[in-house]
Amino acid sequence: VSEDVAAAFTPDEVLDVFEFSDDCTYDSRYDYETDTLEGGYDMWLDCGSVEGSNFVVLAANPVGESSPIILLYTLLPTEEDRSVFGELVSTLGIAGAVESSQASEQEQLLSNPTATVAVDRLNVRSGPGTNFNRVGAVERGDALIVTGQVNNCGWLQIVTPDELEGWVSGSSQYVTLDARCADIPEVETPSAPAGGGTGSSQGGSSSGGQASSGNASQGCYLFQNGLGTELTITFTNRDSGKGETFKIAGNGEIEKCFAPGRYTYTLDAPPPWGSTNGELTVEAGDTFLFPINPD
Structure with a gap:
């Protein structure tokens, strides 16, 4: 079993190296x-002038992989010995070699930086933005293997403890990294879904370090409801008097974009929280979080 040989040769190329025509008939x-191996084997006959003897050389990789390579060669003195060839292959720890290859991949993953979830629940998305579909969620204390990042770790490409691959916010509000962002490779940002994904989620905490729409003519805010109950928000433009009212489910989030201007807003929650009023100036190109948490 060798990873070095696999790096230089395919199974067919390994078999080509073995030449026994001086003593055997090819x-x-x-x-x-x-189920676990794929490759090929050469059969050599009547080796050493012994009629009926066979010499077998097998080279194979784990299914779907190019490394390691498993090499087996053995003399089968009689015709009857061919029947035990399969048993011989299975008893040489080849299954263990396959498991070792898989373990090596896992060890490589485990050597990557990790991000520990710092909130009760964090959405996992199919790409780096709230416009990507939600594919799962992780919980406080989960250690996520980080395989890449975009936007200076604004979003992290991760693998969850359940081996789910996806993206989570890299904001320190939501995860704690055990490495410098500069040490995490920057990866290519996947294309956004054609439908733009959904603008809200339920049963999850943040899934973004910032609002994701990036609308150059408007200001966009990712409203995050940290309360365990539904929240009603009203935004009113002070100049035009036009307003918009929307709801966010408990522990949910929704992204909204507004035309530039001065706004008043009301956050209305059931008891014991009540209502809160405030003012906000929206500028074109704004992409900010708007977290709403209990005091």
Whole structure:
């Protein structure tokens, strides 16, 4: 079993190295495939002038992988010994080699930086933005393996403890990194879904370090309801008097974009919280979080 050989040769190229024509008669090359291995083997006949003897050389990789490579060669003195060839292959720890390869991949993942979830629940999305679909969620204390980042760790490409691949916010409000952002490779941002994803989520905390629409003519805010109950928000433009009212489910979030201007807003929650009023100036290109948490 060798990873070094696998890095330089395919199974067919390894088989080409073995040449026994001086002592044997070449039969043919056969495909070899099981649930765990795929490759081929050469059959050499009548080796050493012993009629009926066979020499087999097998080279294979784990299914779907190019490394490691498993090499087996053995003499089968009699025709009857061919029947035990399969048993011989299975008893040589090849399954262990496959598991070792898988373990090596896992060890490589585990050597990556980790992000520990710092909120009760954090959405996992299919891409770096709230316009990407929600594919799952993680909980406080979960250690996420970080495989990449975009926007100076504004979003992290991660693998969850359940081996779910996705993206989460890299904001320190939501996760704690055990490495510098500069040490995490920047990856290419995937294309946003055609439908733009959904603008809200339920049963989750933040899924973004900032609002994601990036609308150059408006200001966009990711409203995050940290209360355990539904929240009603009213935004009113002080100049035009036009307003918009929308609701956010408990522990949910929604992104809204507004035309530039001065606004008043009202946050209305059921008892014991009541209502809160405030003012906000919206500027074109704004992309900010608007967290709403209990005092």
